[in-house]
Every structure is written in C-alpha cells, then in structure tokens.
Amino acid sequence: MSARRVVRVDEAGCEAAAAAAAQALTSGELVVMPTDTVYGLAASLKHPEAIRRIFRAKSRPADMPLPVLVASLEDAERLVPGELEKHEALLSRFWPGALTVVVAASEHIPVEVSGGQSTVGLRRPDDAVAQAILRAAGGALAVTSANISGEPPAREVADLTDGLLQHVALVVDAGPCPGGVASAVIDLNTTPPGLLRAGPIGVDALRPLLPDLVE
Numbered sequence: 593m594s595a596r597r598v599v600r601v602d603e604a605g606c607e608a609a610a611a612a613a614a615q616a617l618t619s620g621e622l623v624v625m626p627t628d629t630v631y632g633l634a635a636s637l638k639h640p641e642a643i644r645r646i647f648r649a650k651s652r653p654a655d656m657p658l659p660v661l662v663a664s665l666e667d668a669e670r671l672v673p674g675e676l677e678k679h680e681a682l683l684s685r686f687w688p689g690a691l692t693v694v695v696a697a698s699e700h701i702p703v704e705v706s707g708g709q710s711t712v713g714l715r716r717p718d719d720a721v722a723q724a725i726l727r728a729a730g731g732a733l734a735v736t737s738a739n740i741s742g743e744p745p746a747r748e749v750a751d752l753t754d755g756l757l758q759h760v761a762l763v764v765d766a767g768p769c770p771g772g773v774a775s776a777v778i779d780l781n782t783t784p785p786g787l788l789r790a791g792p793i794g795v796d797a798l799r800p801l802l803p804d805l806v807e
Contacts, residue, residue, distance in 0.1 A: 601626075609724075616761045618729060621761035622646065623760065624752060627771075628719040628771050629771040629775050630737050630774060633646055634735040636734075637734055646736060652736070655708060656707055660701070664716065667731035668714050671714070672696065672714070690791055691777075692776065692778070693714055711781050713777060719770075721766045740756060747768055776793045784805065786807075
C-alpha cells in the first residue's frame with residue numbers, strides 16, 4: 593500500500609481516526625474513508641485543488657459531478673437551502689442510508705464538485721466512522737468511490753489499488769464495508785423523479801414515497 597499513512601479504527605478508536613482524517617482533509621489532502629456501502633475517496637469542499645485531485649486520482653472525466661456526503665440532514669440543508677424540505681418523508685425513511693438524492697445545487701457547492709452542472713448529489717451514510725469523520729471535518733465532504741473509474745469499487749482496504757493510493761495521504765481502515773454495493777441514486781430535480789442508478793434500496797421500497805418514479 594502506497595498511501596502515506598493508514599489508521600486502523602480497531603486500534604486507534606473511532607474518534608481518533610476521525611480526527612486524523614479531518615486534519616488531513618482540512619490541510620487539503622485526499623483521504624480514503626469507509627462508508628456503509630464501499631470505501632470512498634474524500635476531499636474537503638474548501639479545497640478546490642484537492643477536489644480536482646480526486647478526478648486525477650480516479651482518471652474521472654472532469655464533467656462528471658462528485659457526490660457530497662453529509663453528517664446530518666441539517667448539514668445537507670445548509671448546502672442546498674430550500675431544496676430538501678419537500679422530500680422530508682423520503683429522507684426520514686432512507687437517511688442515513690444507501691440513497692443519494694440529486695437536487696439543485698447552490699452557491700455553497702464548489703464548481704469543482706458539480707462539474708459545471710446545476711445539480712448535486714447528496715447522501716448521509718449509515719456508518720458510525722463515516723459520520724464521525726464528516727462531523728470532524730465540518731459536516732460535509734466530496735466523496736466518491738475509491739477506485740479508478742470503470743473498475744470495481746473497494747469494499748475493503750485490500751481492494752484499493754496502488755494507482756489510486758499514490759494520490760492519498762491517509763487511509764482510514766475500518767474493515768470491510770457492510771454494504772459492498774454503491775448507493776441508489778434518484779434525481780429529485782426532475783418531474784417526475786428518475787432512478788439514475790439502482791442500488792441496495794429496491795424500487796418497491798421507494799414507490800410508496802415516490803409513486804411516479806421513472807426507472
């Protein structure tokens with residue numbers, strides 16, 4: 593593994609691991625962190641160059657937006673004021689969890705994250721370590737799967753490739769991610785809403801709250 597530092601949560605403890613990650617992130621470094629789905633590659637929203645390095649590390653097209661993970665619904669509402677109020681029932685049911693919602697972006701979303709588009713994907717992960725890192729780093733981070741674009745996502749640290757890790761300052765190792773499958777993605781900025789990516793949340797579970805969901 594070629595990352596400069598690895599912190600094991602079972603040795604350091606959750607809060608110490610989160611503090612180490614937050615220190616690296618607020619210094620403009622990239623961090624690999626666990627989530628409830630797969631390992632993610634994270635950067636601070638306050639460091640545009642770090643966000644750009646995510647694209648280079650993954651060989652990701654610059655016009656492909658990055659998701660934002662949040663520690664709480666309040667953190668999400670702070671980033672996109674007024675966009676989530678009408679979706680409270682949906683978010684109460686599936687947040688925290690493996691659901692990313694796409695809504696209109698605001699001036700609080702860096703252009704590096706949105707890829708020049710008018711929307712942003714937000715998710716609150718159902719993982720104690722991820723939430724601790726997010727809280728310690730200010731409540732929100734740009735986070736995408738920790739893999740080269742087009743390759744399988746990493747469910748555990750052993751799945752991470754040297755090509756990606758050479759760009760990373762710190763890896764937070766919390767063991768295998770329990771989900772192993774990337775989140776479902778729903779576009780709530782369109783009428784009717786659209787399912788952009790199938791995930792661990794089935795369409796049947798979504799229909800009661802989004803009866804006009806387009807697959």
